[in-house]
Amino acid sequence: MTTNTQITRTSNLPKIIHYAKEFLFWFVLIATFLFSIFPLYWMFITSLKPRTDVEMTPPTFMPFVDYQPTLDNYVDVFLKDRAGAGFAEADQEATRKISEFPTTLTNSVIITTVTTILAVLMGTLAAYAFSRFQIKGEADMRFFILSTRMLPPVVVLIPVFLMFNQPGELVNNALQNIPISFIQAFGESIKDFSLRNSYIGITLLYITFGLPFVVWMMKGFFDEIPKEYEEAAMMDGYSRLEAIWKIVLPEAFPAMLATSVFVVITAWNEFVFVLLLNRDNATTVPPFLFSILGYGQVEWGRTAATSVLFLIPIIVFTFLARNHLLRGVTFGAVRR
Amino acid sequence: MVNSGLTQNNQLDKEHSGDKPLRVRFRWLTDNRMSFLFLSPTMLLLLFIAIFPLIWSLRLSFTDWSVIGDAGKIPEPVGFHSYGTALGLGETRTEKRVGVEVAERFAITGQFVLPTVIIELLLGFGLAMLLNRKFLGRGLLMTVMLIPMMLTPVIVALYWKYMLRTDIGVINYLIHDIFGGPRIDWLNQIKIAIWALVLADVWMWTPFMMLISLAGLSAVPKYLYEAADVDQASAWFKFRHITLPMVTPLLLIAVLFRTMDAYRLFDQAWVLTGGGPGGSTEVMSFYLYLVAFKDFETGLASAIGYIMLIVIIALANLLIRKINEIADEG
Incomplete structure (x- = not known):
């Protein structure tokens, strides 16, 4: 009996190893996925939970099974904190003001859009x-x-x-050394100019964050477009600008879109600079999110809803550009 | 001449351009001038907003200027004093404390960067080895794994903070109530808090290592394995002498990227642990922020920033040299 099983076991061994491998493969796969x-998933279901x-x-893990999902948190996103600790008081409900979320979201969109267009073009x-x-x-x-x-x-x-x-003051200090009256007057007039709390300052900054990336990626793409395309067009009487406009740009456009995803993500996600530079005006969503964390009691449901939005x-974006992303995150080190 | 050409840059259609063909009208735009025109916006912006501040902070690092106390004053040069203080050569008690703090913060950064990069490399490469074949749902898995590294770091940190809570956190629920382990006080214990940062970072960036490893693995030519099979080489031999040498250059690039990014981690340290408990998760970037914008020791902070910069440049160069060595051999 014992010898018998012994024999079948040995003959089944390759099969068993095969099944063990398959099992391990699917186990790791599912674990990684989870x-x-x-x-x-946790963030999403938290955003649907009642307080x-x-x-x-x-x-609770499953909406509809463990608890009845609600959209209250999503309504809360657009409203200011309730005053005081006494939640759920009906008369406070009417007096609650619109939160900064719509404003900061608009700012995020404006800043990200302008940054992306300019950085990708330049x-x-x-x-x-x-x-x-x-x-x-x-x-x-390039280095x-x-x-x-x-x-x-x-x-x-x-x-x-x-x-x-105070970039104005810096320029002014330099200009005051020049003994020409109208230049000094010009210096005085721009003295109070500031790039803090402005769209311009933070956008310029984000463009510089995105530029190195765009230059490296796009150079890789251009290198792959044969030079002969434009040369042929120029032989046919096009100027180089025309050749770029009519031949190179249409070729490069998908690459420009793929590259822009990264500029979008950098600008969209940035936190420290905007927190420090744009505290009072032109703030984006990440600092706003951080601010609603507040002290003590954190309203996780509301935070989750804001995050989800x-x-x-x-x-x-990730889904649309998934085929280009790997090349992007490695600065073009990995080619497709 | 130059200006008139520039204003008409947009009108490329021949119909609107008068009698002469564009080719003639843009003759002034030689390749040289065009390359200058194309490059200067990028170079100027980078010079003004990336390089100029750097030079400025170099100058500040040789002063004891403070952005709050000395606004409007001309910075007073103090030579290498701030560097000495940061490196622990200070004489007064406060200066000595700064030296000790800087050394500690570098150690903390190392305690974060080393495990993070090693775990991500091993996990990512291991997963890639396993998943390097066709299977149902491969595309879906790849897309799902791409998502974490695209997310806002502040939100990632926020959510790990919620999930890691000792009392209501779902992680502790899984560990304690489902698997019967101890409740882990992730965010409030000095020895553990740094691992909370590591965990969140591993979640975010292991997919990156995995995807790069997969790209490397799929680039290994099949005939090498077939040749090894003919010689009846063992699986280990194939891995050691075919797979590993072919993938290493790409892995090193991935390690370089991850080291540079992990070294400058800031958002997560701020939101997830806030540097606490007791400064045990104050990584260098975070510490630098505190010196610069809480203590307002602008000169000292600039010096520490430069020390940080020198360290990462040295590290990056070491890695790059290694990469080039391997590339030369191959």
Whole structure:
């Protein structure tokens, strides 16, 4: 009997190993999937929980099964905190004001859109020049552009803060040394100009965050478009500008869209600079989210709802650009 | 001449451009001038907003200027004093404390960066080895795994903070109530809090390592394995002598990117642990922020920033040299 099983076991061994491998494969696959998706799922169902359920132990896992989902949190997103600790008082409900969420969201959209358009345009032009023209010190310039990405942002935070605080005063100080009256008067007039709490300042900053990325990515793409395309067009009597406009840009447009996803995400997600520079005006959503965390009691349901609303565009973008993303996150180091 | 050409840049259609063909009208726009025109906006902006501040902070690092106390004053040069203080060569008690703090914060940063990058590399590469084949739902899994690294770091940190809560957190519910483990006080215990940061970062960036590893693995030519099969090579031999050498360059690039990013971690440290408990998760970036914008020691902060910069440049160069060495061999 024992010998018998022994024999069948040995003969089945390759099969058993095969099944064990399959099992391990699917187990790891499902575990990875669950680990990746769980925090997102948790955020989503938290945003649908009634206030009493959010801090419940044991926590509830399934909407409709464990609890009745509600959209209250999503309504709360657009309203200011209730005054005082006494929640759920009907008369307070009427007096609650609109929260900063709509404003900050609009700011996020404006800043991200302008940043993306400008960064992609400027970066694409520079990348074209790097790809097609003989430029003195090209390698140095490209490294210079890349090196601006290596900096820990906090290191430049201090001087950027100083520079944005009173750029007018800085220029004025320099201009006062010039003994010509109208130049000095001009200096006086721009003295109070500040880039803090303004759309312009933060947008310029985000463009510089996005530019190195666009230049490197787009240069990679342009290198893949054969030079001969434009050369043939120029032989046919087009100027180079026409050749770029009519032949190169249509070729490069999908790449520009893919690249822009990264600029969008950088600008959309940025937190420290906007927190420090735009505290009072032109603030985006991440600092707002941080501020509703507040002290002590955190309204997790409302925070979750805000997060979900803010993340939806990113998840859509990720889905649309999924085939280009890997190349993007590695700065073009991985080619498709 | 130059201006008139520029204003008409947009009118590329021949119909609107008068008698002469565009080719003639844009003759002034030689390749040289065009490359200058194309490059200068990018270079100027980077120079003004990325490089100029850097030079400015270099200058500040040699002063004891403070953005609050000394606004409007001309910074007083103090030579390498701030660097000495940051490196622990200070004489007064406060200066000595700063030196100790900086050393501690570097150690904390190391305690975060090393495990994070190693875990992400091993997990990511391991997963890629397992998943390197066709299966149902591969595209879906890849897309789902791309999502975490695209998300707003502030929100990621916020949600891990909620999930890691000792009393109501779902992680502790799973560990304690389902699997019978101890309740872990993730965010309030000095030895554990740094691992909360590691956990959140591993969640966010392991997919990155995995996707790069997959890209590397799929680039290994099939005939190498077939040749090894003919010679009846063991699985380990194939892994050690075919897979690993082919994938290493790409993995090192991934490690370089992750090290640079982990080194400058800020948002998560702020939101998830707030540097606490007791400063045990004050990574360098966060500490630098506190020195600069809480203590307002602008000069000292600039010096610390430069020390940070030198450390990461040295590290990055080491890695890049290694990458080039391997690339030269291959």
